[in-house]
Amino acid sequence: MKLGKRVEDIIKEMTDQSKKRLEFDGKELPDAPLEKVLLQNVESNSLTATERTLKEILMFIEDENTKMIGVWGMGGVGKTTTMKLLNDRFEGSPAFAIVIWVTVSKAGNRRDVQNVIADRLNLSKLESDDQLKASVCKALKKKKFLLLLDDVWERIDLSDVGIPPLNQVDGCKVVLTTRSLKVCRQMKTNEDVKVETLSEDEAWNLFIRSAGDVAMTSDIKQFAEGIVKECGGLPLAINVVGSSLRNNGDVVVWRNTLRELRLPTTSENEDMQEQVFPCLRSSYDLLQDDCKKKLFLYCSLYPEDYEIFINDLVEYCWLEGYIHGVRSIEDARDKGHCMVIGLVDTALLERCRREGYVKMHDIVRDFALREAPGFLVKAGMNINHPLKEKEWLQSQKISLMKSNLCNLLERPNCSTLSTLLLQENYELAMCPDPFFECMHSLRILDLSWTQIKSLPSSLWTLVNLRGLYLKYCWRLKELPSQVGALRQLKVLHLGGSTSIKYLPREVGELTRLKRLIVGFQNRICYQNDDEDTKEWNMKLRVPTGIIPKLQLLEELSLYVAVKTVSVEKEQWDDESMEVVVEELCGLEHLTFLDAYFPKVECLDHFLRHSKSVKATSSLFRRFRFRVGTEIRERQLLPREVQEGERRLDDCTTRKLSELGLANMNELKHCWVESCEKMETLFDGDEKQEACALLPNLEILQLRNLPELRSLCDGPLLLGSLSKLRLLNLYNCENLKKVFQLGIIRQLCSLETLWVQDCSNVEEIIEIEEEEEMSMSVASHTHNVISYNNDRLILHNIKDITLRDLPELVSICRGFSNFEWPSLETIEIHQCPKLKSLSFLSYGTNIVAPALKEIYCSESEWWEALEWEDNDIKQRLQPLFVDRRF
Secondary structure, X not given: OXXXXXXXXHHHHHHXXXXXOOOEOOEOOOOOXXXXXXXXXOOHHHOOHHHHHHHHHHHHHHOOOOOEEEEEOOOOOOHXXXXXXHHHHHOOOOOOOEEEEEEXXXXXXXXXXXXXXXXXXXXXXXXXXXXXXXXXXXXXXXXXXXXXXXXXXXXXXHHHHOOOOOOOOOOOEEEEEEOOHHHHHHOOOOEEXXXXXXXXXXXXXXXXXXXXXXXXXXXXXXXXXXXXXXXXXXXXXXXXXXXXXXOOOOHHHHHHHHHHHOOOOOOXXXXXXXXXXXXXXXXXXXXXXXXXXXXXXXXXXXXXXXXXXXXXXXXXXXXXXXXXXXXXXXXXXXXXXXXXHHHHHOOOOEEOOOOOEEEOOHHHHHHHHHHOOOEEEOOOOOOOOOOOHHHHHOOOEEEOOOOOOOOOOOOOOXXXXXXXXXXXXXXXXXXXXXXXXXXXXXXXXXXXXXXXXXXXXXXXXXXXXOEEEOOOOOOOOOOOHHHHXXXXXXXXXXXXXXXXXXXXXXXXXXOOOOXXXXXXXXXXXXXXXOHHHHHHOOOEOOOOOOHHHOOOOOEEEEEEOOOOOOOOXXXXXXXXXXXXXXXXXXXXXXXXXXXXXXXXXXXXXXXXXXXXXXXXXXXXXXXXXXXXXXXXXXXXXXXXOOOOEEEEEOOOOOEHHHHOHHHOOOOOEEEXXXXXXXOEOEEHHHHHHOOOOOOOOOEEEEEOOOOOOOOEEOOOOOOOOOOOOEEEEEOOOOOOEEEEHHHHOOOOOOOXXXXXXXXXXXXXXXXXXXXXXXXXXXXXXXXXXXXXXXXXXXXXXXXXXXXXXXXXXXXXXXXXXXXXXXXXXXXXXXXXXXXXXXXXXXXXXXXXXXXXXXXXXXXXXXXXXXXXXXXXXXXXXXXXXXXXX
């Protein structure tokens, strides 16, 4: 605060001096922003959120190529405050001849904006719109101006207002604030700045300024801290609540305020209703699409601070009927994803660090719950007793997820209920038998991650049910034959770890089914002969005759959910599965398939005769195939296969490209495991396709490939593997060289390299003699590797792990002049023949300036390393870490 006051005093003093137009050598003071001097040496982490935003805006204002700047964020986050600071800093400054502030607002129009500008320019407002436009344009063409447009709701045609083209007057700038990133794009801003919520410390300091020092007293501080947390870093909410409590020493008032803020909605807090919620309502009203509004409200069904998986959210909303005009699940996901991103761009939802997830600000969630009629939400709350009858009566959406629920009402009366979310109640062991009898409107039921052992008979009366989710119901032993009564079902999810042993034939009656995910329980073999053992020893089978009836299926997953060391293979009934594979060929709409093929001939037959493959002229966008019974690599819990991800297990292809690389342009993640005949990923034949190979691939894992001898035979076309970030090679016994120069020069994005248990690897990078000669005589720059005379620069590699490589001799034999500008960590374990780390130095220079740690399990190996210059070893010694496993 002292620093801020000092800065304010300096600004005032310098502004006063500039107004005096002091002459220096016959010239006026330089026409440059004073703020550049004041802020350029201040560390960003020492600034408040507002100051950081202001500094970023000032940086763009100083950039001569930036003409228009957009400032966006949720209502109440402090956009107008930032603009006021910006206005104060430049008002009277020589940086601009005039600063014009216009509050546009939702009801603003062209004439309103013109009138404000005319007042600032001392122009007559008696003219017509077009005459005033001409007058404004003429006046501004003579001035270097800064135009501040606050609270813009839709695109404004600046030329129609009279603002001259910004490139016609040097240095003119426009800064606008809006709640929607979409408006920034419509206005064609050059740069956009999002105003973030406050950090915990910033929120606390602001609250103290609003509420006064009384918040620091011992009997009130605990309530004050709780109130600040509930405000979620939103400046408007902090100021409103803090001001209402200013200098109030009554503990009861503080305790009651915190109680009101912790309610499922803040409906009892009048200050929030009157001052905060109207700001959010304006953003909500901006969503002209009614379906987008419904999706927004649906997000409030999740607990506070919950990270919402976008695919789950979109699927719920699709089943509820909020996503129209789509013909497939993929179409629904695409359209729903765009709707979610639209909410993110209006700051009603926030991105999470995890890709594919969003969350809702606490205050926004409170507002949404207040706007959502018929929503009963106690998600994330500790519920000791079942909901009462009257709470069920008028509810349309009920969320009790993650609420420590143990019991349910016997027979709740809720005929209007369409969504019931009960997932993540880990103590919920049963649903009363008549529980669903009065829920005939129910469309979505989620019982995932509960302890239920069986499904109540009333469940089969839900004739309108669209989605039934039973993921990770560990104790659920069977799916009853009555499931066939759910004729409207589109999604049946039995994934994760269930104890389901078989599918009843009645699943074939679910003819509207589009998505079927089943994770069978593994058959564990015991030595005794009791009845349970006989049942468990039965092989896995999918009854024949089911698949042909499910002609609308788009996504099908049939896999073993849990595998144990007791079982050496997946115990599928191969004979029946051959019939099932034949039945799969008749499905026309599959876009995702996770299935077991008894032998490679079955897979080949499927690929040749599948109507789905023929319909798209390609493989599926997503698939996971297991071929044969000798599966070496297992996953304890198979993950949901994400878009752009493919897994290949136990195939007999000689190279990956035999599966049609031209159809894999969107592939992002690829796992190739336990393919005994795989020799290479692709060879020189692919160049005839005249297209880059796997241009969007980000992760490539190659495991248990005993015949793999190279990643690529022959050169790759430009752009191939250009986005690959991670390469993992494990147990590739026949591989001797990891890279040829021809392939590594394509890997412009490679950050992580992991090579382990490859018993014959001798060298990481192989450079042929003629390549080395050409490098030593030419200077060449590539998008991944730069050749600086005779040095090879690998720009992006950050982490290298080399483990259990008994034959590894060098990183690159015969050529060690590398530069690794981004390399941070190296791990080397059990590589006894690697005697030198010369690739880290060039002459007396270390060529990995960002290196932080060198891990090794043997200090003896480190001490025995050979160095051309002992000074290099001494300089690297502090980075060495003895990590024993």
